[in-house]
Amino acid sequence: VIADAIAGFKRLQRLPVCALTGTDEHGLKIERAAREAGLTPQELADRYAAEFQRTWEEMELKFDAFIRTTEPRHTVAVTELARRIKEKGHIYLGEYSGNYCVSCEAYAPEGEKNCPDCGRPTEFMKEESYFFKLSAFQERLLRFYESHPDFVLPVSRMNEIVSFVRSGLRDVSISRTSFRWGIPLPDDPEHIFYVWFDALTGYLSGVGFGTDPAAFAERWPADVQLIGKDILRFHAVYWPAFLMAAGLEPPRHILVNGWWTVEGEKMSKSRGNFITARDLLSKFPPDYIKYFLLREIPIGGDGDFSWEAFVNRCNSDLANDFGNLVNRTLKMIENYSGGVIPEKGDDEGGDVELIRFSRETVELYKEQFDRLQINRALETVWELVAAVNRYLVANEPWALARESSKRTRLNTVLFNTAETIRLITVLVSPVLRRGARAVLEQLGIGGEVDRLGPEDLKWGVLKPGTRLGKVDVVYPRLDLDVVRASDSPSEGRSSLGEAPTGEEKPRIAIDDFAKIDMRVGRVISAERIPKSKKLLKLMVDIGDEVRQVVAGIGEAYSPESLTGRLVVLVANLQPVRLMGVESNGMIVAATVGDRPVLATFQEEVPPGARLK
RNA sequence: CGCGGGGUGGAGCAGUCCGGUAGCUCGUUGGGCUCAUAACCCAAAGGUCGGAGGUUCAAAUCCUCCCCCCGCAACCA
Numbered sequence: 301v302i303a304d305a306i307a308g309f310k311r312l313q314r315l316p317v318c319a320l321t322g323t324d325e326h327g328l329k330i331e332r333a334a335r336e337a338g339l340t341p342q343e344l345a346d347r348y349a350a351e352f353q354r355t356w357e358e359m360e361l362k363f364d365a366f367i368r369t370t371e372p373r374h375t376v377a378v379t380e381l382a383r384r385i386k387e388k389g390h391i392y393l394g395e396y397s398g399n400y401c402v403s404c405e406a407y408a409p410e411g412e413k414n415c416p417d418c419g420r421p422t423e424f425m426k427e428e429s430y431f432f433k434l435s436a437f438q439e440r441l442l443r444f445y446e447s448h449p450d451f452v453l454p455v456s457r458m459n460e461i462v463s464f465v466r467s468g469l470r471d472v473s474i475s476r477t478s479f480r481w482g483i484p485l486p487d488d489p490e491h492i493f494y495v496w497f498d499a500l501t502g503y504l505s506g507v508g509f510g511t512d513p514a515a516f517a518e519r520w521p522a523d524v525q526l527i528g529k530d531i532l533r534f535h536a537v538y539w540p541a542f543l544m545a546a547g548l549e550p551p552r553h554i555l556v557n558g559w560w561t562v563e564g565e566k567m568s569k570s571r572g573n574f575i576t577a578r579d580l581l582s583k584f585p586p587d588y589i590k591y592f593l594l595r596e597i598p599i600g601g602d603g604d605f606s607w608e609a610f611v612n613r614c615n616s617d618l619a620n621d622f623g624n625l626v627n628r629t630l631k632m633i634e635n636y637s638g639g640v641i642p643e644k645g646d647d648e649g650g651d652v653e654l655i656r657f658s659r660e661t662v663e664l665y666k667e668q669f670d671r672l673q674i675n676r677a678l679e680t681v682w683e684l685v686a687a688v689n690r691y692l693v694a695n696e697p698w699a700l701a702r703e704s705s706k707r708t709r710l711n712t713v714l715f716n717t718a719e720t721i722r723l724i725t726v727l728v729s730p731v732l733r734r735g736a737r738a739v740l741e742q743l744g745i746g747g748e749v750d751r752l753g754p755e756d757l758k759w760g761v762l763k764p765g766t767r768l769g770k771v772d773v774v775y776p777r778l779d780l781d782v783v784r785a786s787d788s789p790s791e792g793r794s795s796l797g798e799a800p801t802g803e804e805k806p807r808i809a810i811d812d813f814a815k816i817d818m819r820v821g822r823v824i825s826a827e828r829i830p831k832s833k834k835l836l837k838l839m840v841d842i843g844d845e846v847r848q849v850v851a852g853i854g855e856a857y858s859p860e861s862l863t864g865r866l867v868v869l870v871a872n873l874q875p876v877r878l879m880g881v882e883s884n885g886m887i888v889a890a891t892v893g894d895r896p897v898l899a900t901f902q903e904e905v906p907p908g909a910r911l912k
Numbered sequence: 913c914g915c916g917g918g919g920u921g922g923a924g925c926a927g928u929c930c931g932g933u934a935g936c937u938c939g940u941u942g943g944g945c946u947c948a949u950a951a952c953c954c955a956a957a958g959g960u961c962g963g964a965g966g967u968u969c970a971a972a973u974c975c976u977c978c979c980c981c982c983g984c985a986a987c988c989a
Contacts (some may be wrong), residue, residue, distance in 0.1 A: 508948050557982095560984095602983085606983095608923090609923095609924075609938090612937095612938060612939090613937095613938090615949095616937085616938070619951080620949075620951055621951095621952090623949065623951090624948055624949050625948085625951095626948095627947090627948055627949065627951090628947050628948030628949090628950095628951080628952075629947080629948085631945050631947060631948060632948085635947075636947085657954090661963075679937095689952055689953075690952090690953065692947080692948095692952075692953085693945070693953045693954090694953085695947080696947090697947070698945085698946070698947045698948095699945095699947095701947085710974065720955050734963095773948095773949055774949095776949065777918080777949055777950080788941060829987085831914090831986085831987090832986080832987055832988095833986090834987080835987060835988070849989085850987090850988090850989080851988075851989090852987075852988025852989090853988080855988095870989075875989085876989055878987055878988080878989080879986075879987050880987095884988060884989090885989075886989045887989095896988080
């Protein structure tokens, strides 16, 4: 949405624009998801790509280029980029080692003893891998940052990156042999390019690198690449280093955006509170959604989506201020001027003031948009909207209409109002495509938003005598109660959170189950482990002995509520130290949302009894 | 002492670097207008600026200590 708004703003000024987006379709996750869905990876990727494209279309986002990493031209680009880097001697064959989860076939992040996906213990593994000599680029990167202090925006993110690079860089692995779904290295096809190397190159392949040198020369380097804060390091460190190594220019800016929360909470599957673009599109026209997203938070920060805030913002700004202004004005032109834009007379003080303010608004808007302060730019436009509403009240055209001697004055006021509305509409057209189209049509000047240009950003373009189109409400008000009633971000899911639709585990033999020693235990004592958020140290009586176990249930249960309680304990797990405390077993609990709920018995059971 | 962000009228925020009438949007209340989408315009009410101490003629702003909230990280055997 941000990229589209920026692109639209540049197009409005008739500047050359190439807005590129795409999908990253290689890697283990797709390979696995496809297998589970009974599809080939390509089929699955096709589905995703179609889904994304449809969403953009419905959102009325206009991209000039779209790259899928499974396209042949992308393979060409990746291969070529790697060739150039290798030619300069920045790639070497080494050994990658780390904690590997066999069942997921993936390495856990450094320091993780357990797989972040399935929670199973990982094994230390080594494999051959090609490495990129990132360590050799530390100084060059730091010099680059110094000479381009606004490379990463906002600056706080730039600082974060500088201090990260200062603390030292290690070479990064760029190939894997543990999966096949990807682009093989040309010189050693056993190796597949690791997803980051592959995906980042999409910025190049999408504009013709290796396939269309003329287009590439024209379009690279990118002026701005938009990312979320979770992938900052790849874009601000690895990416410019890859490019430098290949003798290419880094992008001019990396614009880092924050995350959205919903009603103050993180969006997550387990909370069942995530809202997709499609959820919103099924309820609201794209203008409302885009306006809220762009107006509500400054780029770079985190934002919170709440239905109340959404409805308030849209009603207040789109329906009440702007939409209603358009409607009241055009209705007056219909009633007092026969539905035709009138010829204006001489301007008075208030008129001159309005025109001056309009021009200032255009300048300020451009300035703020250029600084990527889109929320500010919109705010600026709405100050003009308010000024026009005030202008109407000050001049009371409805009163002028009652006296035939005030005819000329009335025409002047109506013209000035209509013209300022036209200007406002042009200003918001990069964001509010649908509304802009509607307003321009109602003004009788055609709704071709894509044809707008810099000449439309001047005051005084509207031609007297223009016949209005059909006047209708542009932005209907939303009703919070209705929205709430149909609000179902978690529609189809239990209010307790998503049921474990998750991965089916493979069938096992009874013997496998018999390996697990589960017993009834009674909690004798429970206390919090210092400095930990959810760990409790429990002493559990399991009949013949008292076990010390550590359980991650401290957020859902207080220590006091646990003493005396019957629990189910897995007694033959390997001991482990958690936050320095030894644990000799595991308390069995269901996971509901992200809360544990302890398993227990309705009838009295003696501690030590075995479960099977 | 893990890293970071934050606590300002009912809600969400700005102001804090560079001390000096506490501002914005929404909401509330009263009024105006009647062209308009219960919309628009005007006005008012409403704040111990998390707490305590200190510096200063003067502190939301500077210093010290404390409390609380939210992310991330470490842990959910």
